[in-house]
Amino acid sequence: MTSVSVSGTRTKANRRSARSRPVELPDGPEPWGRRDAVLPGMLIALGVLGLVIGWFGISDAVALERQMRWLAVGIVGLIVGGFGMVVWLLFGLVTVGRLRRAVMHEIDRRATAAESLAAPRVQVQAGTTGFGAVPGMRHYHRADCLLLQGKPASFAETKEFAEAGLAPCGVCLPADATGRGARRA
Amino acid sequence: MDLVKVLQAQWDRVAAIAATAAGAILLILGWYHVSDTGFVSKQLPYIASEGLGGVFLLGMGGMLWLSADLRDQWRELRALRRRLDATGEPIQAAPVGADR
Numbered sequence: 001m002t003s004v005s006v007s008g009t010r011t012k013a014n015r016r017s018a019r020s021r022p023v024e025l026p027d028g029p030e031p032w033g034r035r036d037a038v039l040p041g042m043l044i045a046l047g048v049l050g051l052v053i054g055w056f057g058i059s060d061a062v063a064l065e066r067q068m069r070w071l072a073v074g075i076v077g078l079i080v081g082g083f084g085m086v087v088w089l090l091f092g093l094v095t096v097g098r099l100r101r102a103v104m105h106e107i108d109r110r111a112t113a114a115e116s117l118a119a120p121r122v123q124v125q126a127g128t129t130g131f132g133a134v135p136g137m138r139h140y141h142r143a144d145c146l147l148l149q150g151k152p153a154s155f156a157e158t159k160e161f162a163e164a165g166l167a168p169c170g171v172c173l174p175a176d177a178t179g180r181g182a183r184r185a
Numbered sequence: 186m187d188l189v190k191v192l193q194a195q196w197d198r199v200a201a202i203a204a205t206a207a208g209a210i211l212l213i214l215g216w217y218h219v220s221d222t223g224f225v226s227k228q229l230p231y232i233a234s235e236g237l238g239g240v241f242l243l244g245m246g247g248m249l250w251l252s253a254d255l256r257d258q259w260r261e262l263r264a265l266r267r268r269l270d271a272t273g274e275p276i277q278a279a280p281v282g283a284d285r
Contacts, residue, residue, distance in 0.1 A: 025266075025278050031259045051241060055234040067229045074233045078241055085248040092255040099262045102278050106269055 025102055031095040032088070040091070043084025050077020130155045133166055145172035197256065201249035208242030211235045 026033065054074025061067045132153035133140040140161035141148045147169060158168070192199055215235030219228045 031255055051237055058230045058233040062226065064226050067226060071229055071233050074237045078237050081241055082244050085244055089248060089251055092252060096255055096258050098278060099266065103262055103265050
């Protein structure tokens with residue numbers, strides 16, 4: 001039996017493909033499109049209407065009980081109008097946030113790419129013997145020391161580093177020239 | 186700088202200031218009118234018109250001012266996006282959860 005997907009129904013597969021599709025970023029002159037203005041505009045207009053109706057109603061009523069009812073209409077109008085304003089701002093915040101995230105993500109991606117191009121990294125394999133240091137360092141390390149990982153290190157014997165005035169690393173403790181060192185258990 | 190140009194460029198902030206000022210004036214007028222009469226049934230119409238109207242206009246002023254700030258942010262980000270688009274591939278939306 002074949003399954004027929006009816007257009008418009010929200011199946012799991014539809015939702016999954018919609019999530020993986022690249023989202024179009026809005027590119028209008030303002031963060032709000034025309035569609036975004038409909039709901040807040042309607043709510044604010046309803047709010048103004050409620051305020052005006054409440055005002056007219058309360059002006060005509062004499063009995064306190066009836067006045068209270070019209071006052072309630074006005075208060076509801078105020079709440080609805082305020083909600084419309086909040087919705088308007090939320091729509092704008094969401095759109096600006098999406099563009100900000102996209103721009104920051106792109107800047108981050110390009111900066112990372114530029115960094116990796118500028119500094120060719122020497123990947124020290126685990127188990128490599130010998131000792132290394134990076135120009136500018138004050139300590140020399142075991143080849144598999146985490147402080148050397150991903151850095152353009154040059155390798156030599158401990159004696160040469162000691163003659164150059166470098167101290168052994170306090171983390172990997174390359175004290176022994178044979179390579180076994182005095183590493184803590 | 187030409188005042189007309191400033192008003193055209195910053196219309197949203199001008200409207201925000203006008204709405205806030207109108208709201209504040211309405212509230213002061215409402216307070217004045219309410220304090221002038223001792224009958225609750227005479228006070229309520231002022232509360233409904235000037236009180237609620239004043240609060241609504243104050244909210245409107247705040248919303249317009251924040252909208253203006255959002256527009257400024259949008260323009261700056263859009264300009265940045267244009268520059269990035271011009272020097273590489275067009276920007277796509279960031280993956281969900283990125284840069285939060």
